[in-house]
Amino acid sequence: MSDMAPSEPTAPDTSKGLGGFGYLLAGIMAMPLAILIAWWGLRPVAKSAGDGPSQASAAVSAAGGSTAAAMTDPAAPSGIVVAKVDQLGDPNPFAPFWNDAAACDVKLLPQSMTTPALLGIGIDAISIRAARDAQDIAFRLTWTDTTPDQHVDTGRFCDAVALQFPLTPGASPMMGFGGGKVHIFHWKGIWQSDVEHGYQDDTDLHPFTYQDFYWFAEGCSIRDSFKDPRSHAWLIAYSAGSPMAIFTRTQPVEECFAAGFGSLTTRPRRLVRGNGAWTRDTWTVVIQRALSTDDAEEHQFDPAKPTQVAFALWDGAKGQVGGRKMWSMWNEVTYAP
């Protein structure tokens, strides 16, 4: 599987016989009217430098938030403004410099364009701050969630958030649907737990679990007992190289490319870093990467050039996973001098 492009589906294409427009139409028809109206209010609007607040940010303001600067000064840049700091350091949700970065509240809507759509509504707002130093850019995402979900099991899912950037001009914020391509940074609660406490073992879920032994393993802990390669024979996802079964994860974030629904593909390169913490009913997650990389296929951040970002949010306690998520349209990202 190439790491440069989203992999091709291995089964017949669901969209066979249903063109892109038909898909779009079907999705729109399936959307509740209220959501459609709200979405229309948030649709991306081309905005040149010097314009007032965009229609998108105006809608955000009407929904209860915007940058503090925009609230007080109509001439100030709207959307997400990346603050300039001396040193970002390692990803730190509570670094003092975050207080100096403007917050931007983004409205989220249920995913209802493709199957499976999110039934009902999840967490509908996320607050963003962004900062950069000479090398890196970091986004701090904050949202209210009364339950920190950091484990997975049958019927049990974890909290997660994702940033999405366009790789092709005009790429759809909906996973690049319709011919575009996007770059995604994806943080998951369970990966945060993996990094902090070690890979989730069955005893974390079921404390009284007991096994006699596993073939060729030195013990029963997934964290340190499966050193003999022969013991990997039944760890099939791990042996197949699944990006879900990384027993020695060092970062709670992965990078993916997508070119339409169902095409999300993890990149083996892991330049992006992250750190998240849940306190007082709130998740605070930082996702950080170098401004520029040595791979032109990847999204490059250029402080001289505004870019766009879209968000997706999953509430594990409500069974949200995959396409069952809250998401946003594109939001403009500009850089403070």
Add this chain to the structure above:
Amino acid sequence: MPSVPNWQIGREMEYPYDAPPVQKQVAYVFDTNKCISCQTCTVACKTSWTSGKGQEQIFYNNVETKPWGGYPMAWDQRLQEKQGVAEWKGDTLASKTIFETSEAMQPPTGHRPAESDYASPNLSEDDVGGGMADLGQYFNGVHPMWMFYLARICNHCTLPACVAACPRKAIYKRPEDGIVLVDQERCRGYQECVKACPYKKVFYNIIGRVSEKCIGCYPRVEQGDVALCVESCIGKIRMHGFLTTQGEPRRDNPLDYIIKIRKLALPLYPQHGTQPNVYYIPPVHVPDPYLEQLFGPGVEAAKDLYRNLIEDRELLGALLLFGSSNRLLTRFEVTDTEAIGWDVDGKEVTRVPFIEPSFIREAHDERHGAVRTNCP
């Protein structure tokens, strides 16, 4: 959504994919009348494929006691609660399949078991149905209470709900033999397949964090050998082979003959519409109303066939081949005295007589003037 034919429900139905038929379809016949729930199949499968960490509660093969048993717990009743009782007009399904009852922008109707539903692999073992025993009740030719064993594996459905539900197309049906597999590298553990599979034969692995399922022993099938659950069956209740999908069913293909031509073996819960490919010879002692919900409208006819097997030499001959070879049988023939089977390479691999040769050992040994005993 395309409309596809489903011979098991006698009509067309909606299904998200309009793929051409596979070259041949892996299929099985399980004779429920012969199963004693020894679980040798379960252990053979578990030892081979699912003895790893994270697979503790994963049983590609299990044997459960019907009507009360089920793994995961109440896997079938919970879907029936959503789908309602199947209604048939003759051989045509009048009620809706799981693809037809699903809501807009949602995968096929299903339910995701709770983690605790996997806690007891053989819950309700040997519990009987038919009500409570009355005081002084006795056997009078008909059992008022009944139960039977239902051995279960993935049905490698022709129209799989798991494939239809996966938003990533991480599950695929092999065109060469119809085996359904989960791509372990592509799956991201959304569990949509776990929810959609009406048979609950896709499992979530908490260590791999992806879904996995019965692989149909595909490395063996590729070499012409039967699955391990079939080979290990000491009761010889299973036959493993292929259904013809290109052209008409062949009378000399034992699977085609038993399933399609004679209709002795029936699909499990055909009303869900996935066209499952494990076919069951229904238990002759169990009341029809229950069995018809499990196996569809052909139950009584299949029971009659089974009861009359002694007169039905060709069908009986096909059944003689069960468990007679570790090779996949693709052709068979029945003579006056025996049934003969050929494997995928066209090689004769089994010859089973209707009556086993016997030798009568006289109780009195003339030569030694002694009486023989049967002590070993």
